[in-house]
Amino acid sequence: MVSASEAFAAVSALTRRETGMIYDEGKEYLVEARLQPLATKAGCSFADYVTKILADPIERAKAMDALTINETSWFRDNAPYQAFTDVMLPDLLQARAATRRLRIWSAASSSGQEAYSIAMLLDQHLPPGWTSEIVASDYSPTMLDRVRAGRYSQVEMNRGLPATLLVKYFSRVGSEWEVAPHLRDMVTLRSQNLTAPFTGLGTFDLILLRNVLIYFEKDVRHDILRRMLPMLNPGGYFLIGSSETTLDSPPALAAAWQREQIGRVQVHRVAPALADRPTAPIAASLTGA
Template sequence: MTAAPGTYESVSALVRRETSMVYDAGKEYLVEARLRPLASAVGCTVDEYVARLPVDPAERRKAVDALTINETSWFRDHAPYQAFTESMLPALLEERAITRRLRIWSAACSSGQEAYSIAMLLDQHLPAGWSYEIVASDVSTAMLERVTAGRYSAVEVNRGLPATHLVRYFERAGNEWQVVPQLRERVSTRHLNLAAPFLGLGTFDVVLLRNVLIYFDHATKYDILRRMRPTVGTNGYLLLGSSETTLDAPPEVADLWTREAIGRVQVLRPAPPTNGTRSLT
């Protein structure tokens, strides 16, 4: 980063304070690349822009949105979606045969590709008479606006989206592609910092918390996993990223979950309660 010494440290402290995410040394180039357009828009250097953030709430919100990790694609890594379709969904159809309703949480949803990928699979595989809701949450308000709009560039729809799905689930919107209304109406958004309490979310049959825990320190990661336990319904599923695990968690967190292999995917299931279990909230 070519900015003055101390600028990167100020930005790192801001991101950690606002989102609990950790920007380690070596990401200076990424920070400058994401803040430079915002600084140019208000006619100042990156150094001047960072100095302005403590006293400018509007620009601070823009900066946090820009610095939030937003890497995503359609059906990312493929294997979790295959496990969902072939194993998790059939099991849930048996478990929820009375209510015939599923709730899915896409935590740290970024621009919504994960949530809409699941929506496409449910549209294809959910039997008639069933309903579903997908809650997409993120700390970035800009990302949540994108999820609600469901609009993506040509470059974005080419990142993992099968051509048949583009034809079936998207409509032209100028130079972009927009998710069809019948899927958009199934996806609701929620502004949420994972490091803060999960208030009013209810319980879910599947929670996707993929490729985000790696950006938190150990204490925050373990606290998130602890507070996730009440959000996953009976016989539900929690999916982490391929490099994320509870194996290194302290017993009071690891014991809340049981690990289960579905093909190449490791999923977490709520462990049965035991006598003397402490409050999870």
């Protein structure tokens, strides 16, 4: 039997180790609210449940999943999507004219609104003869199941989806809305912990890593930012959340990410000095930067 504060400290350390996410003191209520239903299901108290997840990897995975924060919406913040349609996409269409293929990574996709928002824009603006792939990845298996299902409640649909796009791309199934099969076919799912190596993903023309770095400690953030560099194709774009920055990185890493302004949206690209090099040594050259 552990005390409530010992239980919180243990969960906090475990979450930091498994997912990189920080649950600081003061978040006890949140941790308990997220884990209590699992404890009840397992037939034990909150404190005993914490002891259980320390020993049982299957229960631990469920607890970590339950502790992810999955807040999202359609066309979140709007301006990045406008900048994609107006500037990034036309630029990429020129840059990739030889292959006529675009690859996009929604790297903390939550329930899929980010990936499907991009899919709607590609469906409308990608010229005939082009192909695309959107990879949606997340740590949470529950969220990946949701992307796969492509089903959303009315409350979720009300968050940022214009009525014209609802009519065009969704059909009603009972009390929910289901995304059109051709949009779902544009999205490939991947389980990817951002703190683990990025293997077998290929490289991308646009990476969205939005509203997730805020949950990590500085060293975890910097490690992810470093490992994202070789994941971008030359001339590709990297989007982080509006409250996130690369500027607090160590100088070599901050310089490796070149910041560009598109209207009021800041986008990142690999600085030309690094982009000219073969990709593999990029992250290695910044190790410990």
